[in-house]
Amino acid sequence: MNIGDASKQSNLPPKTIRYYEDIGLIKPLRDANGYRSFRDRDIHKLVFLARSRALGFTIEDCRNLLALWDDQTRASADVRAIAKDHLSQIENKITDLQAIHSTLSQLVHDCAGDHRPDCPILKTLETFPKTS
Amino acid sequence: MNIGDASKQSNLPPKTIRYYEDIGLIKPLRDANGYRSFRDRDIHKLVFLARSRALGFTIEDCRNLLALWDDQTRASADVRAIAKDHLSQIENKITDLQAIHSTLSQLVHDCAGDHRPDCPILKTLETFPKTS
DNA sequence: CATAGGGATTCCAGTCACTGGAGGGTCAAG
DNA sequence: CTTGACCCTCCAGTGACTGGAATCCCTATG
Missing domain, CATH: 1.20.5 (Single alpha-helices involved in coiled-coils or other helix-helix interfaces)
Known part of the structure; x- marks a missing residue:
């Protein structure tokens, strides 16, 4: 899935998604042409981020929450x-x-x-x- | 009056006062040694700014309010x-x-x-x- | 007179969470 | 083959400061 579709799925602007990759919140794969390729898991994380940010959590809060979310034993x-x-x-x-x-x-x-x-x-x- | 005293009078950090000069909210005089010299009117404006900012007005709001405050015919x-x-x-x-x-x-x-x-x-x- | 401190100066960079724009590459349709 | 939509990176700007470096000035003490 390209960034445009990821944007629609997550309700986040492409710029913001690129920014989230920059700061290490998500790590989408890359296609041969250099385009970001978003898997379901990436989309899921983006949705999670959009929700959390909408509730006013800071990016650092989100980073911690995502880590807990990733950790099945939390x-x-x-x-x-x-x-x-x-x-x-x-x-x-x-x-x-x-x-x-x-x-x-x-x-x-x-x-x-x-x-x-x-x-x-x-x-x-x-x-x-x-x-x- | 030097910036340190102006800071105490207005309850604003010196850095912030210099910043307010940078963006043209106040125009203190300068002494021969280059130190800023704050008159009563400058202090008054700084107090005004501190109050307004504490009430959540933006800097641009403050700029407008100060202009109105300066204008006796407003x-x-x-x-x-x-x-x-x-x-x-x-x-x-x-x-x-x-x-x-x-x-x-x-x-x-x-x-x-x-x-x-x-x-x-x-x-x-x-x-x-x-x-x- | 040297020096130590506290305060003043400027300028540059960083904060937070993006956002805008330039300049360019890629892809599918007509 | 061109058009237009999409994608890429990189740089700069937002608001309202804040921190730090390097330097200068003033006063007091030994």
């Missing part, structure tokens, strides 16, 4: 640890964003948003207290 | 538009993260996390339906 606890760690990062990010959201929506609410120059948003940006 | 509506746009981006990001969070926490919940190789997380990463 303990599910190892996978779970990576996922839990990622989960708590997501929770932190959501908390941060919610704090930002509440500050900013208050500002937007307070701002008349008319033609006059008076603007509480800018005023606050000058004096907003330190975020720890 | 309309508050212009500032409000930038802030509202940013706000809706934040809302989207929170929604995305919450969806990811719910998927992933279900997976973590389903996973025994023991020494056995059976792992629903990896299984799902192979087959998780497309994210639109």
Whole structure:
């Protein structure tokens, strides 16, 4: 299977697939003409990567998850640890964003948003207290 | 005021301050010895930048906000538009993260996390339906 | 006066995860 | 035989810094 079809199967752009080969996540074979030749296993890995990335795992997370996936004797606890760690990062990010959201929506609410120059948003940006 | 003090006042690392000068956000004077010399106005801008970045505005947003801040005749509506746009981006990001969070926490919940190789997380990463 | 330290300067390279583009080779259809 | 779709590699750019090297400046101490 050529890269175009692999792209369709995995829903990843060809550029990204080449990049994943570059950094050693996949190792497709090569045809005589130099074209990459993707086996089922490669496609499977690409799908796996697309899913994992869509869930926000970093490339290094993906590398570890793929290694565990390849290892039939892995303990599910190892996978779970990576996922839990990622989960708590997501929770932190959501908390941060919610704090930002509440500050900013208050500002937007307070701002008349008319033609006059008076603007509480800018005023606050000058004096907003330190975020720890 | 030298860059070290400006760094303390604004809570931004010196590297970042130099970077902000590079990309034209601030224009500190120079002393005879070549050291940057920060006036109150520069410090004020740095504080403004630190606040805005902490609220997740991009550098380009900050550039626009600073220009409005400099412009005493600006309309508050212009500032409000930038802030509202940013706000809706934040809302989207929170929604995305919450969806990811719910998927992933279900997976973590389903996973025994023991020494056995059976792992629903990896299984799902192979087959998780497309994210639109 | 030599020197040691702390701080300042510039410039180059690296981060993360791609993405765009140039310049060229390959293949199947008409 | 040409067209157009596909494939290849390599280089550079993104955003917002960050790290490090090599060098310079200032102050204080022996």
